Amino acid sequence: MKLSIISSSLASIALSLLPSINAQSSLPALKQSNTCTETCQELVPLGIEFEHDSHAHTPRDDFYSIPTNFTSSMKPGILLRVETHTNLANYTVPSSLTMSRIMYTSKSLNGTVVPVSAFVLWPYAPFEYTKNSKASNPTKFPLVAWAHGTSGQFVDCAPSNYRSLQYHFMTSYSIAMEGFAVVATDYAGLGVTTLPNGEQSHAWLAGPAGANDVAYAIEAVRKAFPAQLETDGSFVTMGHSQGGNVAWAFAERQAKSPVPGYLGTISISPPTRIVELVNSALNLLATTSITSLPVWPPVVATLQPNIIASITAVYPAYNFSGMTPLSYDRWNKVLKPLQGCTPTSGRAFADVPLAQLAHPGWTNNTYVQQWQDAVAVSGKKFQGPLLIIAGDEDVIPITDGGVLQESVSASCKASHDQSLEVVTYAAMQHFPVIQASRIKWMNWIKARFNENTNSNKKVTVCGKQSEVQGFNSNYTVQGTTPNWLVDWVTPLEGWKLAL
Ligand SMILES: *[C@@H]1O[C@H](CO)[C@@H](O)[C@H](O)[C@H]1NC(C)=O
Ligand SMILES: *[C@@H]1O[C@H](CO)[C@@H](O)[C@H](O)[C@H]1NC(C)=O
Ligand SMILES: *[C@@H]1O[C@H](CO)[C@@H](O)[C@H](O)[C@H]1NC(C)=O
Ligand SMILES: *[C@@H]1O[C@H](CO)[C@@H](O)[C@H](O)[C@H]1NC(C)=O
Ligand SMILES: *[C@@H]1O[C@H](CO)[C@@H](O)[C@H](O)[C@H]1NC(C)=O
Ligand SMILES: *[C@@H]1O[C@H](CO)[C@@H](O)[C@H](O)[C@H]1NC(C)=O
Secondary structure, eight states, X not given: OHHHHHTTSHHHHHHHTOOSOOGGGOOGGGGGOSSOOHHHHHHHHHHHHHHHHHBSSSSOOGGGSOOTTOOTTSOTTOEEEEESSOOGGGSOOOTTOEEEEEEEEEEOTTSOEEEEEEEEEEOSSOOOOEETTEEOOTTSOOEEEEEOOOOOSSXXXXXXXXXXXXXXXXXXXXXXXXXXXXXXXXXXXXXXXXXXXXXXXXXXXXXXXXXXXXXXXXXXXHHHOTTTSOTTOOEEEEEETHHHHHHHHHHHHHHHSOOTTEEEEEEESOOOSHHHHHHHHHHHHHHSOGGGOOSSHHHHHHTHHHHHHHHHHHOXXXXXXXXXXXXXXXXXXXXXHHTOOHHHHHHHTTTSOXXXXXXXXXXXXXXXXXXXXXXXXXSSOOXXXXXXXXXXXXXXXXXXXXXXXXXXXXXXXXXXTSOEEEEEETTOOTTHHHHHTHHHHHHHHHHHHHOOTTOTTOOOOEEEEEEEOOTTGGGSOOOOSTTSSXXXXXXXXXXXXXX
């Protein structure tokens, strides 16, 4: 079991998909690299080709260009662009749902105002509910603000330009099909960029910045569609992985600058204190024999270059200091020229040994510490209710030296008057846990909309824990990547969907 878990790391996923092309057909961009081995030359082009095939538009269409009337002296939450009806010919969006795209202003970690894109999924008809004994308005849609997990770190990695919007039936399609409008920010730096030359402007894993992107997306979508959404209408925030971190940060933001209409937050598999998590992973890798190693340390360790790049995006002067020359070359001379996203990122580092990903002790750097303090979620006041969901075999560990359990305790210490519940799912991994917990979170969302908050029977518990064992959980499929449920075909290949 342990071995199959280790093989779920990004690197091994890449290696298990060895392509059948030869090095001669490689991409010209790879010639800039002096470390891209034959394996790298073989793996990377197929990653890029797959990514391009998975985009609704290659290159990104004009929607993502910054309107000339944008200035960074604008306030956040200003609407910059509205595409009322997105042409869905190149998406897998199910029949009955429709989509819009918006561009709006948000605020980055250091307070700079930036343009950000988002998609909106519209149900066929709204979910009907009774809030505080009052029936919902049948012409308005209840709202779920969705915060996506890691899609990548370069501008091409915007879920709104992915044919399946990245999470497809796992979350966004399903939530919309239950009658909720879904507003899903791409996050600053994905889709729209303010930096030239392919520089990374996305602050990956910077929860408070992502929380701004979510908050201003809600403000902006209400302005864009006043006939469909009330200005203070009810909404739930929900995210997974990177988005679980963002959702938790959003609950903390609500305690300081509340967006009206808030009903609560769902955070699935959230990384909370990233640098501590990396330290803990490296420590376990150095001290534990491979046979008794938990699921997650090798996976977290493979993310070191991605984290270092993200710190550089926030503090350019840090300049990738933690990367080895090999990692620096793979990131800046392989991935960056191609603007590769998660599928290609794993492949670009697939043949780099763990020990060569980053310099020993890199997390002791002052920029790294400063970043950790600026982006960490948990241990602060938050507005509940907050539902946290995790898998026992998740790469974001709840126990076994992980930091999630400590994060829960710290948050309840800071906000003991708020409701926080943790539910773990036996045997489930990072993406499968979304499916395993669907009964829980879908009903939780609906219950928030149907709640009577004026009732004085409400009991608030911070830190309630439970575990769902699951039927046949040892025999379920554990897809380790998000996209195994859907496929897309061109109109000429439509016959393939007749099966
Ligand atoms: C779909 O994608 C193709 C290929 O990128 C592009 O030529 C076409 O314009 C797109 N169609 C729509 C409706 O966006
Ligand atoms: C920017 O210009 C677009 C038209 O190109 C307009 O729809 C939008 O309202 C303008 N936004 C602001 C904030 O001025
Ligand atoms: C804010 O951070 C971005 C990088 O994320 C940088 O380009 C910009 O110069 C910073 N602005 C200020 C005022 O520090
Ligand atoms: C950043 O680091 C790289 C690799 O060490 C070096 O080549 C480059 O000159 C540095 N850039 C700046 C602006 O210091
Ligand atoms: C990092 O700092 C810690 C505590 O300050 C120290 O124990 C550790 O040896 C340092 N690691 C490296 C590799 O310098
Ligand atoms: C599931 O597998 C684990 C590990 O192999 C084992 O310890 C456990 O007993 C199994 N559970 C069931 C219900 O079969």
